[in-house]
Amino acid sequence: MKESTGSKAAKGVTLAILLIWTLFPIYWMFSLAIRKGDELTGALSFLPHSFSMEHFIDLFENKGFGTALVNSLQVTCISLAISLVFGLCCAYILARARFQFKMKGPELFWVLLIRVLPPIAFALPLYIMFSNAGMLSTKVPIILAHCLINVPFIIWFMITFFENLPVSVEESAAVDGATESQLFGRIVLPQVLPGIAAVGILSFMTSWNEYLYGVIFVQSPSNFTIPLTLATLNSEQELAQWGNIAAGGIVSLIPIAIFVMIAQNFLIAGLSNGAVKE
Amino acid sequence: MKKSNKLYAYLMSSPAMLVLTVLSIFPLLFVIYYSFTDYYYLSSGKPAFIALENYTDLFADQYFRQALWNTVKFTVLAVFFEVLVGLGMAVLINSVKHHQKLLRTVTLLPDLLPPVTVALMWQIMFSNNYGLFNNILGLFGLDPVNWLQDVGTAFYCILVIDIWQYAPFVFLLLYAALQSVPQDQYEAAAIDGANAWQRFTRITLPSISKNIIMVVLLRVIDTFRLFDKVNILTKGGPANSTATITQYIYQYVVKRNQIGYGSAATVIMTVIVLILACGYIRENFRKNSAQKG
């Protein structure tokens, strides 16, 4: 399968357009974040004329970004770990026809329904629930709310990945005497690692940027997450501080980009497993 | 194995089900119940049962109908282009031999940014004072456009931002799906003399069609909730041309504490999305029971 020079060139051009389209707004954000404050009023030049870390310093010294980063990491990581374990197990059962039980149909529908519910209206009854349970001063409500968003997402998406796997592999392993949990852990999961990595990344992202539930449940500035802190930088009542907003976007991007780079390694791992190619 | 099979199935699926049920049964009943009342959160009296009045009021409200129509139109356009662009990105990047890892990370970036920041960065670029886009138009001697406040452009500006942000989402999930397409099929097709387009339509598309349908569904669900960008950039204007259902609900639930009315709007929104999703579910159920024997 050799590529012709023509198609190579076309590919190169498409790729270049794609990169410009994707990266330009991000370049713009970055270039605003590193400019001095007085360069951010009036006409903005394409290239920055000054360099300064003042916005980043201001965020950490005066806007509580340090605490918010820690809180966000905590909430995101814990809720993602829970969601992945629960979601993967459940998705596998729902995807495999050999598991038949009465509640299967309703469970499938229930998961879908929860994914469809709009958070904007469900935040209020959840608030009432957590408030009565006296949990609002902790991070538990936010973590649970993130699970509520991510578990259905993971289940739903992983079902298709499990379904795409041929059952023959499991069947032959079962004949060899493997138990169900061995099948799941040793045979099935490794083959859907790309899917796990992808939903992992997207769930992390959802959780990291989640605002609606966060703002309703938070009771103390010491529990603020990154999106909540970012939101206070912008309001109709005050002039936007472009430098801080852009710098906040960069700070928020870094942890999640690191996570993506780690999780990426699993994106192609499934291929190296010879069992798929039967 | 058969008996332990059932136990195993319950054991594996119950933790997730438990979390989902405990967290959502009360909210669900709450929203459905109060959608039939005139519940105003701050009122000291008990909410009165008003049967379907909220629902009839909603459908009689031209702003709601406008928001509904905007949302449907936006969802159809956004999801179509996001899947198109996302699929293109996935196939393209999957075929690149060098720096694939770097490319993957870089193309994902728009999706990783906080929505607030995304909206504000685009606002600066769209600005009709010193905005970048108008400067570019100026270079070609064209008149500036009031991108976000002109009835003809505001809706499409929001659309462009949404596609920019979420095409990478589609890309990632489809890219992951492409990884499990067996390579030998391509090799066989190449031997048969199939060209790139034929390989794409005959092998790639059928192999990931399930994933595409799933991505469409997930995007439809999420796009139906469009709110952040509208709230920050246009507030539903100009002339209500960018008002969405979620923004409408926001006005009632968040700004006015009109829980009853807002709940009714929520129920309608949920039902619409469920109807859209139903096709997929039925398909899934049928298949699941077909494999039963």
Next chain:
Amino acid sequence: MFKRSLALLLSGLMLTGAMAGCGGSKPSEQDTGAAGSDSAQSTTDPIKLTIAARGGTHVDVINSVLPAFESENNCKVEVLGLEADDLKQKVALDSKNAKGAYDLCMIDDPVMPEFCDTGVLLDLTAEGYKEDADFVKASLDIGKYPYAEGDVYALPFAGNVTLLFYNQDVLDSVGAKAPDNWTDVLNIAKQVNGKDGKVGYVIRGQQGNPIVGDYMPILWAYGGDIFDKDWNVTVDSAEAKAALQMYMDLLANGANYEKNDIVSAVSDGKAAMSLGWPSWYISGGAATASYARIPGKVDASSTDQPSGVIGNWMMGVTANTQNKDLAIKLLEYLTSAETQKSAADVGAVPTRTSVFQDTELSAKYPFYATLLDATENSRVRPRTPLWSQIEEAYGIELSNAIAGQKDIDTALADAKAQIEKIVK
């Protein structure tokens, strides 16, 4: 092997979360540790007060004056800074809990009727609060329920009233001086607009709160209003139509920007005039544009109407606070003349006559005199708990008009129908 890598990923996640947790709890332990060791010895736990505030400058202002109060009253005050809509919702939600999570809250002035009506706020007069005549009357009136007559429920925390902002150089270039009536404003806009790429008058025509706040001063100057004395809707009166026509003429001789663009355009001389909130243009003592009271006359010969929109941020004590007395004390402290003076450098805008007229401060902040004058000649948006709903509908129809989707008569008639439906 794959199982192991997955397990590794999961435990990595858990670990990060846990580590973040430890890292996070350390500083707070130190915080409470310092206070905690005192209390352990003195056996009186410091009381904790929470203020729900609007994020941004207000939080900085409050935080800058807290230490003195905290040490004097052996208490710890936490300030929760939120975006304006979120702030309103959170205070409303918490008001139904038996024990309030917030002891004090900030309230945007149009929200006052709703929060007083529904018992969110504590009646300060009933708690023995004596009215302080030092507050500018127009500001203090907002805190009373019913408006200007009833008991005091909240005190004005931050002064704010819309002003006319203009660029002196641009006005000079056409030989104009700061206009005091709308006909002059339009004439200047006509002369400036289009000359060397300049913009005459900038409206803030975004649907919703912006366009309503931007149009109302003109409506008032024309002698119109949203309601008459008996709460009949009058948004389609002849005055209102003339005012909207003026608004659209101004747009035709100018542009429609979002607030950040307005401020930079007027400041650097791209645009001649616009209305706006002082906090956008003035930081510290330095203003980036010239400013004046909003014209209250249609033309030179008409009568002068108060036309600036007052938009004070109020602060009250929640009805379900667990620390009523201390909360009231903190409220009085935060709105006292001393606090307003000492926080002026952090960005506090006064609400007291004595602070506005303080010789030292008004030398440093020359806009105080204009702001006081404008506040005394300002008007409030209609005092009804339904305001946010009215504003939304009104905003949509005004936006329809300036976007050319409806003509003036239709848009205002539709606005009237919508508002009547809301207040029915």
